[in-house]
Amino acid sequence: MKKFGGQPLFLDRNDINTDEIIPAKYLTENSKEALKPHILEDLHLEDFDAGKDITGKSIIVTKANFGCGSSREHAVWVFEVNDINVVIAESFARIFRQNMFNCGMLAIELPREDIDTLFTLGTDAVVRVDLEQNKIIAESSQGQKINITFELNSFDRELVQAGGWLAYADKKY
Amino acid sequence: MEKTIAEKIFAAHLRDTPSSTNVVLNIDVVLCHEITTPIAITDLEAKGLDRVFDPDKIKAVIDHVTPAKDSKTATQGKIMRDWARRHNIKDFFDIGSNGVCHALFPEKGFIRPGYTVIMGDSHTCTHGAFGAFAAGVGTTDLEVGILKGVCSFREPKTMKINVTGSLPDGVYAKDVILNIIKQISVNGATDMVMEFAGPVVDQMSMESRMTLCNMAIEAGGTSGICMPDRTTAEYLWPFLQDSYATVDEAIEDFRKWHSDPDADYVAELTLDVTDLKPQVTFGYKPDEVKDVTEMEGMPVDQVYIGSCTNGRIEDLREAVRILADRKIAPTVRGILSPATPAVYSKAMEEGIIKIFMDAGFCVTNPTCGACLGMSNGVLAEGEVCASTTNRNFNGRMGKGGMVHLMSPLSAAAAAVAGHITDPGKYL
Numbered sequence: 348m349k350k351f352g353g354q355p356l357f358l359d360r361n362d363i364n365t366d367e368i369i370p371a372k373y374l375t376e377n378s379k380e381a382l383k384p385h386i387l388e389d390l391h392l393e394d395f396d397a398g399k400d401i402t403g404k405s406i407i408v409t410k411a412n413f414g415c416g417s418s419r420e421h422a423v424w425v426f427e428v429n430d431i432n433v434v435i436a437e438s439f440a441r442i443f444r445q446n447m448f449n450c451g452m453l454a455i456e457l458p459r460e461d462i463d464t465l466f467t468l469g470t471d472a473v474v475r476v477d478l479e480q481n482k483i484i485a486e487s488s489q490g491q492k493i494n495i496t497f498e499l500n501s502f503d504r505e506l507v508q509a510g511g512w513l514a515y516a517d518k519k520y
Numbered sequence: 521m522e523k524t525i526a527e528k529i530f531a532a533h534l535r536d537t538p539s540s541t542n543v544v545l546n547i548d549v550v551l552c553h554e555i556t557t558p559i560a561i562t563d564l565e566a567k568g569l570d571r572v573f574d575p576d577k578i579k580a581v582i583d584h585v586t587p588a589k590d591s592k593t594a595t596q597g598k599i600m601r602d603w604a605r606r607h608n609i610k611d612f613f614d615i616g617s618n619g620v621c622h623a624l625f626p627e628k629g630f631i632r633p634g635y636t637v638i639m640g641d642s643h644t645c646t647h648g649a650f651g652a653f654a655a656g657v658g659t660t661d662l663e664v665g666i667l668k669g670v671c672s673f674r675e676p677k678t679m680k681i682n683v684t685g686s687l688p689d690g691v692y693a694k695d696v697i698l699n700i701i702k703q704i705s706v707n708g709a710t711d712m713v714m715e716f717a718g719p720v721v722d723q724m725s726m727e728s729r730m731t732l733c734n735m736a737i738e739a740g741g742t743s744g745i746c747m748p749d750r751t752t753a754e755y756l757w758p759f760l761q762d763s764y765a766t767v768d769e770a771i772e773d774f775r776k777w778h779s780d781p782d783a784d785y786v787a788e789l790t791l792d793v794t795d796l797k798p799q800v801t802f803g804y805k806p807d808e809v810k811d812v813t814e815m816e817g818m819p820v821d822q823v824y825i826g827s828c829t830n831g832r833i834e835d836l837r838e839a840v841r842i843l844a845d846r847k848i849a850p851t852v853r854g855i856l857s858p859a860t861p862a863v864y865s866k867a868m869e870e871g872i873i874k875i876f877m878d879a880g881f882c883v884t885n886p887t888c889g890a891c892l893g894m895s896n897g898v899l900a901e902g903e904v905c906a907s908t909t910n911r912n913f914n915g916r917m918g919k920g921g922m923v924h925l926m927s928p929l930s931a932a933a934a935a936v937a938g939h940i941t942d943p944g945k946y947l
């Protein structure tokens with residue numbers, strides 16, 4: 348089973364849209380790899396520098412309505428090619444959430460209090476997702492430990508296990 | 521059990537129930553354009569799955585960047601063209617017959633009441649105006665749609681929006697939908713179908729209903745939807761004559777899709793539009809909306825009239841109410857992009873194109889163009905555009921540019937004044 352988690356990247360804002368995740372001008376690229384350097388290029392947040400802050404991160408923790416806007420799956424692929432395969436948010440836009448599961452990646456929704464707790468961790472923490480036990484297990488560099496249970500519906504879980512919707516659908520339909 | 525229109529469409533297309541909250545639906549039409557489809561095609565090819573479930577149920581267009589602007593966009597066009605030929609996809613629209621997808625496909629009669637429609641484009645919700653369930657999807661959903669003719673969704677929850685009162689002169693569907701998004705916010709309808717109903721919607725043309733449904737996604741909605749009625753049947757009549765003897769027979773048949781009176785809605789909103797003012801966005805989110813009068817005097821560098829939201833003939837007719845016998849301000853660049861060749865020809869016939877040109881507008885071929893900042897009117901850093909499109913995200917029409925969304929009438933007024941202003945002054 349794939350490993351989900353690692354060092355978190357905190358994006359402290361609601362409504363981060365797909366244009367901010369990957370601008371439209373890169374939609375003419377015909378390979379996922381070509382998107383890599385442009386991750387979150389148009390996201391303007393205080394104290395955030397996409398060029399530096401992405402390095403070493405493998406999980407994103409953010410607020411409400413993440414991934415709103417266009418249907419571009421490029422917004423998921425740009426995470427994938429940067430070795431980020433989990434986004435934890437208070438809520439997601441529908442198409443982005445579906446695209447994550449369709450690619451065999453995890454989009455986990457948590458109540459605001461849990462998100463706020465994760466935000467206290469610091470960027471050098473380690474946040475792991477245990478799919479078998481439905482738990483997010485986090486530990487900060489100061490030794491602060493957090494254990495949060497999440498819900499995943501059985502179909503979304505099957506998509507992750509199948510490696511995505513194409514593999515699932517090709518077999519089943 | 522009483523059902524909403526979305527629930528009826530889901531029930532009629534149910535293919536599988538992979539969990540208690542997810543369904544897999546049979547899809548009636550898979551729509552394709554050259555930004556999101558080529559990468560789906562190349563991925564299917566790479567996996568040895570280069571097949572289509574039914575070439576007659578796949579419709580394709582090159583619309584976002586056309587004619588191609590560079591080698592990369594030329595390649596995207598070529599991949600689409602070769603694929604359409606290879607699989608005998610007859611409904612493929614290229615230069616000379618192409619236009620903005622969500623304006624072109626309805627004109628061709630491809631969308632019918634009760635249909636399920638998907639496309640790799642978030643504004644696919646537009647097609648719900650015909651009483652269809654129409655949802656934007658990503659590349660993987662598109663690939664599975666092309667290959668198998670199915671797509672997965674969660675059970676549809678519906679928000680009902682009742683539009684009552686009567687629209688004042690100079691206030692349009694665009695103002696109504698901007699005001700709704702302002703009220704419910706950019707995620708107010710996430711995972712919901714937005715059902716537009718009430719006397720104002722009943723009286724709207726198909727074009728106006730498409731404008732309403734087009735922006736459902738800006739509130740997070742999965743699809744917009746309107747009840748199919750006489751207006752729908754008359755719009756589609758040229759394509760329905762093999763199926764029905766009369767328009768009335770079609771209307772009668774469409775009733776099977778209407779929401780039942782006691783259907784369950786997760787939310788309801790009533791909007792009386794009698795005192796509604798023209799609306800305009802002010803920030804980088806489509807729910808940051810004010811009355812146009814609150815933005816009076818904000819200078820604009822460019823005015824863009826076009827797109828799947830407001831590039832149809834009705835929109836152009838509105839704009840010329842203000843542009844006729846007037847010139848646009850010398851500080852403004854005016855761009856008109858009629859959404860389809862049919863809109864373009866009709867606008868020529870009616871003398872609308874001449875009015876735009878005499879006023880000082882440049883007229884482009886039908887394309888998405890400036891709407892997504894890829895060609896035909898990209899903004900420079902610090903520039904401001906009054907636009908009839910649907911998205912004002914930071915950088916949408918060009919890095920560092922600002923977009924104010926508004927109706928065609930308000931955009932025409934901004935062009936003449938050189939700044940955002942109340943269109944009522946010019947009527």
Ligand code: SF4
Nearest residue numbers: 620827828888891892
């Ligand atoms: S006109 Fe704009 S919003 Fe509509 S399909 Fe084209 S790019 Fe998308």
